[in-house]
Amino acid sequence: MEKFIRHTGVGVPLRRSNVDTDQIIPAVYLKRVTRTGFEDGLFAAWRGDETFVLNNEAFASGSVLVAGPDFGTGSSREHAVWALKDYGFKAVLSSRFADIFRGNSGKQGLLTGQLSQDDIELIWKALENVPGTEVTVDLDQRVVTCGEIVAPMQVDDYTRWRLMEGLDDIGLTLRHTDAIDDFETARASHKPRTLV
Amino acid sequence: MGKTLAEKVWDAHVVRRAEGEPDLLYIDLHLVHEVTSPQAFDGLRLAGRPVRRPDLTLATEDHNTPTVDIDQPIADLTSRTQIETLRRNCQEFGVRLHSLGDAEQGIVHVVGPQLGLTQPGLTVVCGDSHTSTHGAFGALAFGIGTSEVEHVLATQTLPLRPFKTMAINVEGTLGPGVTAKDIILAVIAKIGTGGGQGYVLEYRGSALAGLSMEARMTICNMSIEAGARAGMIAPDDTTFAYIDGRPHAPKGKEWDAALEYWRTLYTDDDAVFDAEVSIDADALEPFVTWGTNPGQGLPLSASVPDPDSFADESEKAAARRALEYMALEAGTPLRDIAVDTVFIGSCTNGRIEDLRAAAAVVKGRKKADTVRVLVVPGSAKVRLQAEQEGLDEVFTAFGAEWRHAGCSMCLGMNPDQLAPGERSASTSNRNFEGRQGKGGRTHLVSPLVAAATSVRGTLSSPADLEPAG
Numbered sequence: 001m002e003k004f005i006r007h008t009g010v011g012v013p014l015r016r017s018n019v020d021t022d023q024i025i026p027a028v029y030l031k032r033v034t035r036t037g038f039e040d041g042l043f044a045a046w047r048g049d050e051t052f053v054l055n056n057e058a059f060a061s062g063s064v065l066v067a068g069p070d071f072g073t074g075s076s077r078e079h080a081v082w083a084l085k086d087y088g089f090k091a092v093l094s095s096r097f098a099d100i101f102r103g104n105s106g107k108q109g110l111l112t113g114q115l116s117q118d119d120i121e122l123i124w125k126a127l128e129n130v131p132g133t134e135v136t137v138d139l140d141q142r143v144v145t146c147g148e149i150v151a152p153m154q155v156d157d158y159t160r161w162r163l164m165e166g167l168d169d170i171g172l173t174l175r176h177t178d179a180i181d182d183f184e185t186a187r188a189s190h191k192p193r194t195l196v
Numbered sequence: 197m198g199k200t201l202a203e204k205v206w207d208a209h210v211v212r213r214a215e216g217e218p219d220l221l222y223i224d225l226h227l228v229h230e231v232t233s234p235q236a237f238d239g240l241r242l243a244g245r246p247v248r249r250p251d252l253t254l255a256t257e258d259h260n261t262p263t264v265d266i267d268q269p270i271a272d273l274t275s276r277t278q279i280e281t282l283r284r285n286c287q288e289f290g291v292r293l294h295s296l297g298d299a300e301q302g303i304v305h306v307v308g309p310q311l312g313l314t315q316p317g318l319t320v321v322c323g324d325s326h327t328s329t330h331g332a333f334g335a336l337a338f339g340i341g342t343s344e345v346e347h348v349l350a351t352q353t354l355p356l357r358p359f360k361t362m363a364i365n366v367e368g369t370l371g372p373g374v375t376a377k378d379i380i381l382a383v384i385a386k387i388g389t390g391g392g393q394g395y396v397l398e399y400r401g402s403a404l405a406g407l408s409m410e411a412r413m414t415i416c417n418m419s420i421e422a423g424a425r426a427g428m429i430a431p432d433d434t435t436f437a438y439i440d441g442r443p444h445a446p447k448g449k450e451w452d453a454a455l456e457y458w459r460t461l462y463t464d465d466d467a468v469f470d471a472e473v474s475i476d477a478d479a480l481e482p483f484v485t486w487g488t489n490p491g492q493g494l495p496l497s498a499s500v501p502d503p504d505s506f507a508d509e510s511e512k513a514a515a516r517r518a519l520e521y522m523a524l525e526a527g528t529p530l531r532d533i534a535v536d537t538v539f540i541g542s543c544t545n546g547r548i549e550d551l552r553a554a555a556a557v558v559k560g561r562k563k564a565d566t567v568r569v570l571v572v573p574g575s576a577k578v579r580l581q582a583e584q585e586g587l588d589e590v591f592t593a594f595g596a597e598w599r600h601a602g603c604s605m606c607l608g609m610n611p612d613q614l615a616p617g618e619r620s621a622s623t624s625n626r627n628f629e630g631r632q633g634k635g636g637r638t639h640l641v642s643p644l645v646a647a648a649t650s651v652r653g654t655l656s657s658p659a660d661l662e663p664a665g
Contacts, residue, residue, distance in 0.1 A: 031274030078341035104341035
């Protein structure tokens with residue numbers, strides 16, 4: 001996994017709350033069996049609308065999505081993260097994320113940074129005033145800057161460490177195989193098994 | 197201080213705990229379906245890792261499977277590819293799979309409980325947000341993403357931070373025509389689609405005690421629609437009776453040992469929840485959604501709300517957008533909304549009790565001419581059971597389509613979809629834009645409301661029907 005320390009890129013203002021994962025990528029795009037190529041499904045229902053933000057050329061190359069509250073609700077589909085990453089997004093900023101989406105993002109190297117809604121509003125205005133404006137997301141310092149705006153960003157310590165080190169989950173856990181073996185030895189025999 | 201039910205189950209599964217790190221939690225049961233697993237198996241293959249515990253893993257085909265002509269090859273190429281990939285992966289990694297046509301095939305959250313694999317005190321995961329269903333048994337059950345699926349396949353564990361706990365106290369007695377679905381829609385309308393974020397909800401109170409396992413599963417199933425990680429109900433004699441005798445239930449001495457443990461699974465009197473919410477069961481009415489998220493619901497007797505009536509600016513905007521998408525006018529009585537399609541099924545309401553309830557309403561009646569009615573059992577076993585009880589004949593005589601098991605019209609992924617602009621009354625769990633097909637408009641309802649709606653053609657409860665002739 002690629003390390004994430006800081007990133008600067010075009011900010012994309014997505015003025016919508018409750019963007020659920022069906023909006024990020026509709027179910028019809030989930031059928032691939034590979035890990036790449038999901039960018040064409042990103043916000044598919046909205047891409048046909050010429051006023052949609054990503055259809056503005058100045059935002060099309062964006063890599064920092066600045067979204068309304070409750071981003072990523074609904075289905076647990078990790079394809080939502082893949083679609084954002086495949087499109088080129090490195091970070092999503094919102095005042096509130098759905099839990100599963102945030103978990104999925106951390107594991108794939110997509111940063112979900114939590115900002116106050118006031119700061120989100122300020123950044124939205126800055127991005128809308130001058131489309132193509134860049135946003136810097138500094139995970140090391142936990143700060144987002146956009147022109148004059150300097151906004152503190154919440155990311156929990158563990159996720160921050162993982163992202164900054166670029167560490168993969170399974171490798172981390174397999175360092176504790178002995179503890180798993182011990183736990184299994186002590187498991188109650190009445191627990192069910194799927195194979196007989 | 198005592199522990200909540202969720203804390204008891206969590207603590208019993210901690211493999212490793214270290215300061216500043218998530219707990220490493222052992223997973224007792226891992227359910228798998230074709231949509232969220234291919235990339236996980238792909239990851240294992242790339243890293244040369246085996247499945248650690250195939251004997252704690254079960255796969256089924258549900259999201260992409262057609263519900264008619266199931267003996268024919270799946271027409272949609274990508275759907276077929278996902279199914280075939282699951283079959284190949286299960287064979288390669290030694291995972292038990294119930295394929296389309298198999299007697300145990302069905303929606304993963306219907307199959308687990310029906311096999312007796314879902315038991316109190318287990319940790320259950322699946323790459324599917326409606327895994328919360330299994331919490332009805334007092335299991336800690338939650339949806340995970342594909343990376344986590346790979347993690348569980350490789351290690352049978354997950355690194356997780358403890359969830360907060362929220363009590364949902366449902367006190368009182370449900371009135372006639374009011375069901376578990378109405379309870380959960382009312383809960384979501386009350387706390388909002390984000391209200392449960394970070395929490396395990398524990399449903400408690402006198403209204404829960406009398407509910408069947410099917411009803412409890414309906415409630416826990418939709419916990420995720422309130423943003424919660426999981427929903428749980430403490431197991432009781434109803435739970436134990438449901439499990440007893442099922443294929444994977446413990447037997448003999450193992451049953452006694454299991455039962456002794458299961459009886460310890462309740463929230464201690466002196467335990468403290470991080471949050472509490474109360475619902476008055478006596479005051480509940482049949483609930484329906486009018487908007488495009490499951491929190492946008494109201495009693496059936498209400499009218500489509502005026503967006504300006506919401507205090508919060510973002511709720512106002514969301515309501516305005518929802519009404520536009522749903523093509524509804526503020527002030528329209530919900531009962532006047534005509535639908536094109538009624539869907540009875542899904543992991544929320546596709547169990548035998550749901551089909552019985554719907555059949556009891558439509559028996560001896562004819563569906564409205566303007567409505568297409570799909571009845572889709574949650575599993576092949578449910579379908580068989582329903583046929584043994586003659587429910588298929590009731591539905592067919594009514595004019596409904598009697599289908600094979602699968603996720604069907606709950607999500608726009610298989611051939612069962614709404615056409616653009618079509619409106620449904622659906623017993624499923626999500627009314628998101630396009631969820632049931634691009635441009636489709638969804639009203640979430642209980643099986644009773646779905647059945648009554650299919651008679652009248654507009655959103656209705658059984659109380660609105662003339663006596664059957």
